[in-house]
Amino acid sequence: MAIHKPRASERDPWRVLLVLLIPAVCTAMASAAVVEHTFYVGGMGISQLCMNSVVYTANQQLPGPTVEVSEGDTLVVHVVNGSPYPISLHWHGIFQLQSGWADGANMITQCPIQPSARFTYVFKVTGQEGTLWWHAHASMLRATIYGALIIKPRSGGYPFPPPHAEIPILLGEWWNRNVDDVEKDGLLTGLGPAKSDAFTINGSPGDQAPCGGAGMFQVEVESGRTYLLRIINAAVNAELFFRVAGHAFTVVAADASYTDPHPTDVIVVAPGQTVDALMAAAAAPGRYYMAARAFESATASTPPPFDTTSATAVLRYKGVPDYAPAAMPALPPYADVVTAARFYWSLTGLVRPGDPVVPKTVDHSLVVAFGLEQASCAPDQTRCQRFSVLASMNRRSFQFPEKVSLLEALFRGVPNVYSEDFPGWPAPAATRKATSVRKVNYNDVVEVVLQNEGYSRALGTANHPIHLHGFNFFVLAQGLGRFDPRMRSTYNLVNPQVRNTVAVPAGGWAVIRFTANNPGMWFMHCHLDSHLPLGLAMVFEVLNGPAPNLLPPPPADYPKCH
The missing domain is CATH 2.60.40.420 (Cupredoxins -  blue copper proteins)
Known part of the structure; x- marks a missing residue:
């Protein structure tokens, strides 16, 4: 480039x-x-x-x-x-x-x-x-x-057969309105933003959408070649199924961490996640649609409306004319939790010499329960009707600071910006809004049980992609229902998948473990954008280690708050 x-x-x-x-x-x-x-x-x-x-x-x-x-x-x-x-x-x-x-x-x-x-x-x-x-x-x-x-890679090649070519596939979400206005309207109602009008593949909804054919993404392949699809879910609020008609995949990486080869004919990817998949051009020469549509996991008594469109792009074999008809893949049903769970839970990490190994001892063992609940309409929610929605982790609904970033407050010792009292277990008290962080020492090993709660029958629960800044983490186990400490005997401590974003199942849990070897303020939050302003987030404050493991001063052009 x-x-x-x-x-x-x-x-x-x-x-x-x-x-x-x-x-x-x-x-x-x-x-x-x-x-x-x-x-x-x-x-x-x-x-x-x-x-x-x-x-x-x-x-x-x-x-x-x-x-x-x-x-x-x-x-x-x-x-x-x-x-x-x-x-x-x-x-x-x-x-x-x-x-x-x-x-x-x-x-x-x-x-x-x-x-x-x-x-x-x-x-x-x-x-x-x-x-x-x-x-x-x-x-x-x-x-x-x-x-x-x-x-x-800096040296050597990939730990899988080298592909003939690499194809970035960015899955996105489209609104017919200014997205800043969409978000503001959602905050005024207290219910979050309206559903999107279309999904996109590399910026276009494809020719199955109204007026969608002109900018549709197309890629040419040659029979007998293998291609590496670099699939990114850049959608704002939707998990997605992805398929290519007539073709299957071998997953070789997720979130920039190699996996054991995993054969599949469907990819499931949550917002924030990436999947690298090898695809052999082994079908009869022709034109084939690649398609993406929503995986909707909400369990609410009245599920919120969601985007039911499908984004398309075309994979065309060399020599096949553009006007040839294209085959469409059969996508899973929107609520196919079995297919989604099978994909998410089947991946294991590729263990290579020199790679980080799962730390066996833990310095901080946290249970972080999170979810949505009903709340009273706030005065500034001028279009709120019966109730608004509040999100929290361990009953702390995260509030962004307004005058200084958390990292600058840490570095300069600015008082009264945040508190170091984020609890290590679900608080029994009512949810409160706070800028609350969890302080850990440099090189501490942190284990977090992420428990996906349903605090409200009307709101239910859904898969939440939880993203941690600053670190990869090992996904040791996942399951449905409430986490039982006896499940620790089932942890995969040998070859767990390594991620930066984990899709915690609706009404279920996931266990992650990481080493806090990076001084700073590191956000952990739901990557469904509608949940971030509602408070579904927390922060790990990682202290300096011995030199040179120190947070340096900010750059000269570091932005100032206005």
């Missing part, structure tokens, strides 16, 4: 020094590179679903630019905010070792980039390879501001 470098006149003086110094540091690292991009965030005209709209994107692209690096490279991304909204960009799944200021979690690790301002994200990609992604982390702008982040 070409590296886009801004003109010198576009940079502040410190940026010039920064970009000059980084290559000098990298000379000591064999073949490591500095990969530099500039993202101009601004309005883009688009015709979608028979409507002309203006959406906000990076570099006038939907999805945004694909960023490709090799393990060990340093990534420098200059973000120029030409939109009317404060924004931040999160590099989803990147560890950000000693670069927590670049994580991009709005009001957790940084204040947002204000309109007409700019900020440069600088971080080294260490110890990771595979498919990740980047997205806006302020309001629902990530519906259109997102892109793939691909990390190639």
Whole structure:
């Protein structure tokens, strides 16, 4: 991929020094590179679903630019905010070792980039390879501001047969309205945003949607070749089934961590998750639809409306004309929890020499129960009717700070920004709003039982994709119902799957374990965007370790809160 470098006149003086110094540091690292991009965030005209709209994107692209690096490279991304909204960009799944200021979690690790301002994200990609992604982390702008982040191995090849080509597949969600307005309306009603109008594959709903054929994604393959599909669920609020008619897959990675080869003919992917799957072009030459539609797991007595559309793209064999008819895959029913659970729970991690192993001793053993409940209408919820929705973890409904990010408050010792009292078990008291964190020491091993509760019969429960910033974690076990401590005897301590986002089943649980070897403030939250402003989140405060495992000072252009 070409590296886009801004003109010198576009940079502040410190940026010039920064970009000059980084290559000098990298000379000591064999073949490591500095990969530099500039993202101009601004309005883009688009015709979608028979409507002309203006959406906000990076570099006038939907999805945004694909960023490709090799393990060990340093990534420098200059973000120029030409939109009317404060924004931040999160590099989803990147560890950000000693670069927590670049994580991009709005009001957790940084204040947002204000309109007409700019900020440069600088971080080294260490110890990771595979498919990740980047997205806006302020309001629902990530519906259109997102892109793939691909990390190639530094040396050697993949631990599977090399593919003929690699195909990024970004699954998204589309609204016919300005998504910031959609979110604001949801907050005013207290019930969250309205359902989307379509799903998309690489930015287009496909030719099965009204007026959807012009921008539909198509890819050409050759018989006998094998292709690596890098599948990313960039949808805002929907888990998705994905299939390609006439073809099967072998899953080889999830969330940029290799898996044991897993054969399947359907992929299930939650918002925030990625799946790498090998696909052999072994069907009769022709045209085949790839398609995605919702997996809806809600158990509410009156389930909320959800998007029932299917996004399509076309896989065409070389030599087959564009006008040839295409075969459509049979997608699972929307509520097919058996197919979803079979896929999620069947993956195991590929264990290679030198890879991190499951830590056997635990310093912090937490039970974090989370869910939605009914609450009284707040005064600012002017369109609220009978009740609003509140979300919480261990009965703490997370409140974002307003004047300073949590990371800056930690680094500078700013008082009265957060409390260090997030409980390690479900609190019996009523839910309260708080900016509450859990403090752990450097290198502590943390185990969390994530318990998916149904606090309200009317709201029920659903699968929740829980994402942890700053770390990968081992998924030791998953199940339905309430976690029983006797289940510890069934933990997979040999080859569990490694993820940064786990889909905790409706009315069920998952057990994760990680080593807190990364000083900073690290967000753990539901990746259904509608649940984030409702409070379904918490933060791990990881203290400094011995030098050099220290949180460095913020960069010179660190955004200020307004």
